[in-house]
Amino acid sequence: MRKAVVGLILVAFLGPAAWADWSGLAGDQLVSYFPGPSDFLSTSNRIVAGPNGLLYAVWAQGRSLVPYELYFGKSTDNGRTWSSSTADQRISASDGESVFNPLDRGVGLALTGQGHICVVWAESLTNVGNEIMFIKSTDGGDTWINTGADFPLSDPGGLRPSLPKIAADNNNNLHVVWQQSNGSNAEIHYGFSSDDGDTWTSQTADRIISFPDGNAAQQAEIAIDNSDNVYVVWMERNETDTNTVHFGKKLAGETQFSSETADFPITLPHAGSTWEPSIAVAPDGSMHVVWEARNNAKGAMYYSRSTDGGTTWSGLDAEQNVDYDAYDDSSSTDAAIVATSQGHLAVSYTNWRPDLSGARTRVSLSTDGGNTWSGNVAAELIDHFEGGDTRPAYGAHICVSTGDTLHVIWHEDCMDLGGSSGYYEIMYSRGDVLGVAPPSPGTISGVVHETDNTTPIADVLVETYDVFNTLMASDTTDAGGTYQVTLDPGTYREHFVKEGYDAVDLSGIVVASDSITIVSVTMSPLSGCVYIPGDINSNGFANGIDVTYGVAFLKGGTPPPDTCFDCPSLGQDLMAAGDVNGSCGFNGIDITFFVAYLKQLQPALLFCPSCPPATRGD
Known part of the structure; x- marks a missing residue:
């Protein structure tokens, strides 16, 4: 492909140096619908940022004797207003079954490069048991596919699958992890979809990616870097009756996770419990993980990082706190981490301190790649503090949008709003970049x-x-x-x-x-032959129908429409779309290669290097 002739006026932009001012300090901002006195419980909240000021949030909501269902809200103005604050929008099927584990971060949320919103959760199927469910929206959350009936992505009949998390790669492939019992202990399971969630590898067979050593593996989180490498972390109980955070990776184009053949802890063992690891990948490829560890009933936020693709981790050398630990009887939980476009790190979490008499939402930030944290010096409060213990806040989750604006949602006791004590609504706070108002576009x-x-x-x-x-x-x-x-x-x-x-x-x-x-x-007129590798029938897609077409042709049927007659380096005609193994010929070996690709045994469809497709766009 010819190179572009480009003219540029580049203007340097220097980011501010102070930490974020938070909109939630001025007063409560509801994301969920609160029409008046309520005894509903909103929980298990997640948030993700889209382009141009778009934010999407999901959560579970229910009450005693009323099944928990999934609800959705969006903001089109960078969090200043929310669609869900004026009316409920339920997105899960109203089938009488409750979202499973709604109080334990039981929902996963991701946004594809196409702008499709994808949600996963665990729910019971009548007479079957729990399954991992999937729904999506292709129009910004206005309508939802699979919202009328459950659509499981897990292999039917599994033992208590729960706590799924989802991520999308740069090719809009979807990856889901969750925990599921094998009869004695939980292991981490994995599912993959290459067609926008219409079909999943996990629907027909279980795929365990944690090393099955008899130790319980739970509470997985997933992240994908700019090269489409997939990273997963989870909590695991060890033979020494201690807990550590474990790690597995699947490199782009490969099918196996490193964790399938051996354990790979990335933290020192904790004598107490270890909970809810969260992982973020910075633009430079470095990985950053936070989690809660409890010792003597006190929770604290810990941190580990890798700058070499997961080979070594700082958490194996020494424990490092990210939260404020000035009070012996304070406690932190619900850690979530994001990386900004500048490589800065932000952790949201819940913290209880005796001087504030209640659980509050806080953040800790690092501008030096995780070496130091603002939360070690002072606990930064980001929600409106009413005083007393009447409005505890839990379950903070954070995302970052373009311009490095931080967004946090959590669920907070609604008694002071006229609800019953112990029942919660979803709240929101925005951290305008590092202490200043949002920059002008x-x-x-x-x-x-x-x-x-x-x-x-x-x-x-x-x-x-x-x-x-x-x-x-x-x-x-x-x-x-x-x-x-x-x-x-x-x-x-x-x-x-x-x-x-x-x-x-x-x-x-x-x-x-x-x-x-x-x-x-x-822009130059197309050079070379116009075709899509694997699109033998020339309908714009490469799938199993093309295999059928190719077999029929090889048996004397209709030739493929995309035949290249002008590849001078070959000196012959080429059925280019069918040459998926890149041998510069089309025969039965290509059909075998194509079938292997559809079964994920080959990472990609190839093409003849002497006759590349003009529509590759590279």
């Missing part, structure tokens, strides 16, 4: 031309991605070839695509507040 603008650098190209789709490869904005060029997108300050990548032209990618585009960054490119 900037603009990327430019013109797309033919290779003569004069003739404009209309109807070019311009997609803008952040450093996490999340789609943040898009625009289509007009008759003059111009486009424009407005974004928070940060570093972005743009992808230019139009049928009949080689795609163009450009990274390292810096957007500053109140500034315009000019990005103009030229």
